[in-house]
Amino acid sequence: MYNVGDVSEMTGLSIKTLHYYEKLGLLKPKREPRNGYRIYEDHDLLKLQEIMILKKMGFTLTEVKQFYQQQDIDNTENRKEQVWSTAIKRQIDTLSREEERINKLKYLLQSMLYAIEATGEVNHDHFETFIKELTRVNKDDKYHYRSKTFTDKEISQLPSGDPNDPSIMEWATLLREIRQNIGEHPNSSKSQKLAKRIIDYANKMFHGDEQLADKYWDSIRPTTDGKEKLYGMDVKVMEYIDKIVTRYLQEKEESSYD
Structure with missing residues (x-):
């Protein structure tokens, strides 16, 4: 005692x-x-x-009390085993839901971080949009959207679009520099250095598959009314990237004949 x-x-x-x-x-x-x-x-x-x-x-004291009350109804060994199994399964379900909530919150925060990194701005309107999208869109929606344009094999090779992916944050950093230099002439040294980095990034992401890279690029172009399909990739940004990359490839081709 x-x-x-x-x-x-x-x-x-x-x-x-x-x-x-x-x-x-x-x-x-x-x-x-x-x-x-x-x-x-x-x-x-x-x-x-x-x-x-x-x-x-992870059980609360109230849940622990309910657990023992249920167990006391029939204090046989079989009953005890059943009560424990049921309680553990219920707790697993609870933790799974909590894990889903945390993952959604983490995704939201990473999306906000991407937005800040890509634009250099804290835009509350965009943050509110992210929150609304988070409650509306799921992973199946993204797959369904991509499946309209790409084959399953191509989808497996596309950028994830997940802000948790370090390579996506790498693009956010590059996109920010692109936006900061959008007034530069396409032939300028700054523009051409950016063009090379864009092409190097695309080669890394698409493993040198230029056809798939072009197909993806066309798929993320803003709509005819100017609405972005990919955050930060508005009409002005896309036009600037097109110009500097086109010029870079022209110079590269011309130099190959020298």
Whole structure:
């Protein structure tokens, strides 16, 4: 038998916590008849160990209490096993939903980071759009959209579009520089250096498949009314990129004849 101080020392739980568990009905230590002190037995320690395990698994104290209430309905070993299995499965479902929520939030934050990196601006209107899109669009939607234009094999080779992907953030950095230099003449040194970086990036992303790169490029062009299909790739940006890349390739071709 153990007193409350012994149990506190063995478990690392404070005496206040042990008293609170008792108040909730999770623990029911006996009382010393002479002085009314709490007396904990081995089965109390075993239950306390279970409570600590359940807490580490993410169960709230209310859920732990419900767990034991359900278990007390039929205190057979089979019933205990069933209650534990059901509780664990339910907790797995809860954690899966929480994981989905966290992943969506992470995606949203990465999208905002991409927007800031790509434009050098903090645009609250764009952030609100991201939030709306996050609740509306899922991964299947993106696949369905791409499947209208690309084959399954081509889709597997396309940029992910996921802001969690380091290569996408690499493009965001490059896109920001493109936007900053959009007033440069296509023949300028700055423009031509950017053109080379764009082509190098495309070669890396599409593994040298120029036909697929061109097909993807056409697919992300703004609509006829100027609406962006890919964030940051508006009409002015696309026109500037077309001009500097075209000029770069012309010079490269001309130099090959020298």
